[in-house]
Amino acid sequence: MNAFRIGFGYDVHQLQPDYDFWLGGIKLEHEKGAVGHSDADVLIHVICDALLGAANMRDIGYHFSDKDPKYKGIDSKLLLAEVMKLLREAGYEIGNLDTTICLQNPKVNPHIPAMKSCLAEVMNIPESSISIKATTTEWLGFVGREEGVSAYCVALIYQV
Numbered sequence: 001m002n003a004f005r006i007g008f009g010y011d012v013h014q015l016q017p018d019y020d021f022w023l024g025g026i027k028l029e030h031e032k033g034a035v036g037h038s039d040a041d042v043l044i045h046v047i048c049d050a051l052l053g054a055a056n057m058r059d060i061g062y063h064f065s066d067k068d069p070k071y072k073g074i075d076s077k078l079l080l081a082e083v084m085k086l087l088r089e090a091g092y093e094i095g096n097l098d099t100t101i102c103l104q105n106p107k108v109n110p111h112i113p114a115m116k117s118c119l120a121e122v123m124n125i126p127e128s129s130i131s132i133k134a135t136t137t138e139w140l141g142f143v144g145r146e147e148g149v150s151a152y153c154v155a156l157i158y159q160v
Contacts, residue, residue: 003158003159004095004156004157004158005054005055005056005092005156005157005158006054006154006155006156006157007049007050007051007052007053007054007055007154007155007157008049008050008053008152008153008154008155009045009046009047009048009049009050009051009053009151009152009153009154009155010046010049010150010151010152010153011042011045011046011049011150011151012042012142012148012149012150013034013035013036013040013042013148013149013150014034014035014147014148015032015033015034015035015146015147015148015149016032016033016035017031017032017033018033019032019033019034019035019040020033020039021033021034021106022034022039022040022041022044022075022076023041023042023043023101023103023108023111023115023149024041024043024044024101024111024112024114024115024116024118024119024132025041025043025044025076025077025080025115025118025119025122026111026114026115026118028106028111029106030105030106032146034149036066037066037071037072037073038064038066038071038072038073038074038075038076038079039073039074039075039076040076041076041077042101042149042150042151043099043101043115043119043132043151043153044076044077044079044080044119045060045076045079045151046099046151046152046153047080047083047097047099047119047153047155048060048076048079048080048083049153050097050153050154050155051083051084051087051094051155051157052083052086052087053155054092054155054156054157055086055087055090055092055157057086057087057090060079060083063079063082063083063086064079064082077118077122080119080122080123081122081123084122084123084124087157091159091160092157092158092159092160093157093158093160094123094125094129094155094156094157095129095155095156095157095158096129096130096131096155096156097129097130097131097153097154097155097156098131098133098153098154098155099130099131099132099133099151099152099153099154100133100134100135100151100152100153101132101133101134101135101149101150101151102134102135102136102137102143102149102150102151102152103134103136103143103149103150104136104137104139104143104144104145104146105146107134108132108134109134112132112134115132116130116132
């Protein structure tokens with residue numbers, strides 16, 4: 001019998017002018033971008049946290065400290081690839097990921113196919129194993145005021 005495990009991830013990044021906006025491994029054209037020690041890809045960060053949590057391997061900050069200069073500006077796809085390596089070395093594979101991005105602008109829906117394709121390639125899993133949804137907060141809170149972006153992820157993993 002395969003052992004199934006579930007993990008959850010949540011992350012927030014501030015949005016500011018003069019930053020690139022990376023989301024789901026692709027660069028979005030927008031007047032603001034996410035601020036962070038790495039490239040601040042909030043979607044990849046929640047996926048990493050959900051996967052690490054499901055495998056009981058702590059969190060993204062434990063493995064890739066924002067105090068470590070080697071991660072300054074790093075492409076989050078490299079972090080996700082390393083998480084996948086850790087996961088597979090521990091004998092796990094991904095069942096599926098279910099994610100939600102909370103962002104007022106820009107609209108995410110047109111970019112979801114490209115994000116799924118990019119993430120599936122990095123993780124070496126089928127696109128059908130990745131669900132990406134997007135919502136606004138109806139102009140409420142920091143997301144509604146376009147001050148930040150947040151995301152959630154639930155991951156199902158299993159022992160192979």
